[in-house]
Amino acid sequence: MFLKLNEIGDKIAIAASGGKDSTVLAHIMKLLNERYLNRKIFFHWLLQRYDYGLDLFLLSIDEGISGYRDDSLETVKRNQLEYQLPLKILSYKDLYDWSMDDIVKEIGRKNNCTFCGVFRRQALDRGAVMLGVDQIVTGHNADDIAETVLMNILRGDIARLQRCTFIKTKSEETIPRSKPFKYTYEKEIVMYAYFKKLDYFSTECIYSPNAYRGHARVFLKDLEAIRPSTILDIIHSGEAFETSAESNPTNVTVPGVCNRCGYMSSRDLCKACLLLEGLNRGLPKLGIGNTEKLRKKHLDEKEKSIGEYSSSKRTPGNPFIQNFNDLKLGSDLKKPL
Ligand SMILES: Nc1ncnc2c1ncn2[C@@H]1O[C@H](COP(=O)(O)OP(=O)(O)OP(=O)(O)O)[C@@H](O)[C@H]1O
Numbered sequence: 244m245f246l247k248l249n250e251i252g253d254k255i256a257i258a259a260s261g262g263k264d265s266t267v268l269a270h271i272m273k274l275l276n277e278r279y280l281n282r283k284i285f286f287h288w289l290l291q292r293y294d295y296g297l298d299l300f301l302l303s304i305d306e307g308i309s310g311y312r313d314d315s316l317e318t319v320k321r322n323q324l325e326y327q328l329p330l331k332i333l334s335y336k337d338l339y340d341w342s343m344d345d346i347v348k349e350i351g352r353k354n355n356c357t358f359c360g361v362f363r364r365q366a367l368d369r370g371a372v373m374l375g376v377d378q379i380v381t382g383h384n385a386d387d388i389a390e391t392v393l394m395n396i397l398r399g400d401i402a403r404l405q406r407c408t409f410i411k412t413k414s415e416e417t418i419p420r421s422k423p424f425k426y427t428y429e430k431e432i433v434m435y436a437y438f439k440k441l442d443y444f445s446t447e448c449i450y451s452p453n454a455y456r457g458h459a460r461v462f463l464k465d466l467e468a469i470r471p472s473t474i475l476d477i478i479h480s481g482e483a484f485e486t487s488a489e490s491n492p493t494n495v496t497v498p499g500v501c502n503r504c505g506y507m508s509s510r511d512l513c514k515a516c517l518l519l520e521g522l523n524r525g526l527p528k529l530g531i532g533n534t535e536k537l538r539k540k541h542l543d544e545k546e547k548s549i550g551e552y553s554s555s556k557r558t559p560g561n562p563f564i565q566n567f568n569d570l571k572l573g574s575d576l577k578k579p580l
Pocket residue numbers: 257258259260261262263264265266302303304305306363380381382383387
């Protein structure tokens with residue numbers, strides 16, 4: 244499985260949160276990569292199977308969640324010493340000027356996971372570019388993927404449903420990501436970590452109790468109690484929806500860059516910049532839910548109020564007359580990579 248996802252000589256960033264999944268992932272990748280120098284010994288062929296020849300890195304994102312991520316990053320640092328792998332840590336505060344603590348203060352505990360997920364995805368991509376890796380691997384397990392399939396069905400998000408079960412992303416515009424634990428149950432990972440006495444951080448995120456994912460998780464656990472194969476059944480159902488870019492235009496992403504941050508995006512303004520724009524303007528709901536509707540509504544309101552505003556007072560630099568098209572030209576929020 245691991246070898247099929249990677250090629251010998253690949254540079255791989257292991258997305259390390261300090262939790263059980265990514266800790267087990269780092270442990271196993273390190274183990275599979277181990278090189279045995281004494282090749283003349285009798286069981287040479289047996290031992291050589293581990294010699295994957297990958298160039299491994301740990302990549303962690305510090306979302307700025309006091310009492311949670313700071314502690315889990317300490318676990319990552321201990322594992323870095325244990326596994327002797329280079330570690331890169333990037334923080335939301337440095338990349339976006341907002342930590343999750345700041346964001347939650349601004350928007351409350353509803354929808355905060357949307358910000359965290361979008362920012363983390365981009366932060367991991369940015370870290371991967373800095374490290375010059377060919378691929379990112381994450382610790383998503385079978386339970387996580389089944390939850391995602393369920394959530395996409397419940398939200399009617401067909402585009403995501405068609406690609407959420409890919410073991411390796413197929414988009415040409417970003418660094419590929421793979422999920423080697425796609426078919427591994429969470430309980431197997433916990434047992435492995437326990438019996439191998441791995442050092443991992445097991446506290447749930449303090450800002451996620453209200454997340455929609457939590458409801459999908461509870462529902463899934465109830466179903467699993469009735470029918471043990473539920474998790475893999477749901478993944479297989481999700482796979483039945485998988486479509487390639489050739490057969491379905493919704494899966495086609497046009498490679499490009501965000502006009503604001505210059506980072507990879509299939510749209511003029513990437514989702515992270517749209518969310519940031521909302522935060523910086525005191526309109527935190529701007530990038531949540533049906534973005535198109537909100538963009539249009541916001542634009543209409545601006546245009547209406549501009550019409551009521553005396554034209555003599557309008558100046559090109561006046562923020563009052565900025566609309567969303569102006570965002571494409573802006574660079575005030577741009578942070579260097
Ligand atoms: N802050 C982070 N830094 C780096 N990678 C992360 C981070 N948060 C999540 N990931 C990656 O995404 C995967 C799934 O995220 P999830 O939120 O389920 O992680 P977790 O519960 O904090 O920890 P884990 O999945 O490692 O047990 C992780 O296994 C890890 O590979």
